Amino acid sequence: MTIGLSRRSFLKSAAATGAALSLGVRTTAAQEAARTVNVVGWNSPDHQEILLNAGKELGITVKYDVLPAAWNDVMQKITLWGQSGYDGVDILFADDLIGGLWGMNGWADDLSGLDVSSKVQGDLVDNIAALNSAAGGIYRQFFLLDAEPFYYNKKLVPTAPKTWDEMTTVAQSVTGGDVWGWRPLGGNGHAFNTVLLMLNQAGADLESLSDPETLAALQYMYDWVQTSKITPPSTVNEDNTTVEALAAAGKAAMWWSYGGSLKNVPSIDGSTLSIDDIGVARYPAGPASDIGLVHGWGFLSPKASANKAAAHELLNYLGQPEQVRNLVLKTNAPPPLKSLLADPEIQAKVPLIMANGGWENTIRGAKFREPIVNHRQVTQLWTMIDKLGAYILSGQKSPADAQAWAMSEYQTIKDEA
Known part of the structure; x- marks a missing residue:
């Protein structure tokens, strides 16, 4: 299923929400909504399963939708979401272009304050740390870091x-x-x-x-x-x-x-x-x-998210090294964390990280x-x-x-x- 994106749809959605509140939606319904996280990501059953299972662990309902198949459609949609302040997406899969567009235009949260960001800061490969410095914040929680070898x-x-x-x-x-x-x-x-x-x-x-x-x-x-x-x-x-x-x-x-x-x-x-x-x-x-x-994909947190607390709780969970490992094994791409480069199962799945004297040598200094x-x-x-x-x-x-x-x-x- 794809997400409708017209401004009319946004306005109708907002109006419906306002009407429901004015008519006195019960507290239990509001609490349930607050524990729902809307994710837009890859058309990948494996990744959808990881997100849904993470939600179950935390008592959060994850609603998962997929990015369009055509890249031009992706950029058109996510640009309109950012410009309009659309609040229907709580976590967005983001590559370098999406991450740059949202981060540099002020549409994405700086995730520096998340507990997991502090926990893994010293474990991030140097290239990601350099990007965060250049961008002036942490606008993506990476789950893979690939390269152009x-x-x-x-x-x-x-x-x-x-x-x-x-x-x-x-x-x-x-x-x-x-x-x-x-x-x-x-x-x-x-x-x-x-x-x-x-x-x-x-x-x-x-x-x-x-x-x-x-x-x-x-x-x-x-x-x-x-x-x-x-x-x-x-x-x-x-x-x-x-x-x-x-x-x-x-x-x-x-x-x-x-x-x-x-x-x-x-x-x-x-x-x-x-x-x-x-x-x-x-x-x-x-x-x-x-x-x-180098290039990568990660989770982005829209500033306009209507379910920010639950979304950040989910990101704190997904950013733990053991959860990043699960994502890496499903993606078959190099990990963003140095500690995972020595994992035998990841090495078997991603032989590239063992080539050329090791992955850190291959990506040393890469931008x-x-x-x-x-x-x-x-x-x-x-x-x-x-x-x-x-x-x-x-x-x-x-x-x-x-x-x-x-x-x-x-x-x-x-x-x-």
């Missing part, structure tokens, strides 16, 4: 390259026929990650994009397709599913994708690669660093999607950076022209904030 086909590239220049040289040496040395994600809304990866590794000024380091990052990306020819022109249309299928077919020497790629690629029908054939490494270092990107996640204009910034990636990977704009366009767009977004 650098992968390579050991049959073609026995050892991961260490620098940008070395990656280009290695990629050129193995590119030929239908095999391409480097396949980043460029299509269906994934290009913004590729842009942010290179901007960070170049040491670009993410608050202006006006510096020589930004131009260097864009030139490097442009050269993949146009000059070095280690990346096919089709990359501008290729998402993670496409790239993983190409990797499974032996047509990608090096690629980046999300954390699930290590298990996904060998499991594709007819895959030429086993899990032992896939290397995971830190990124080849740019002029400034070799850092990658969330700044500046998108720590500015109010989340959707506009995401759109701008993704379009910037499309301009570069398609060759539609030169690096200099693309930078000039991005600087102008960025300033317009800031002026409208």
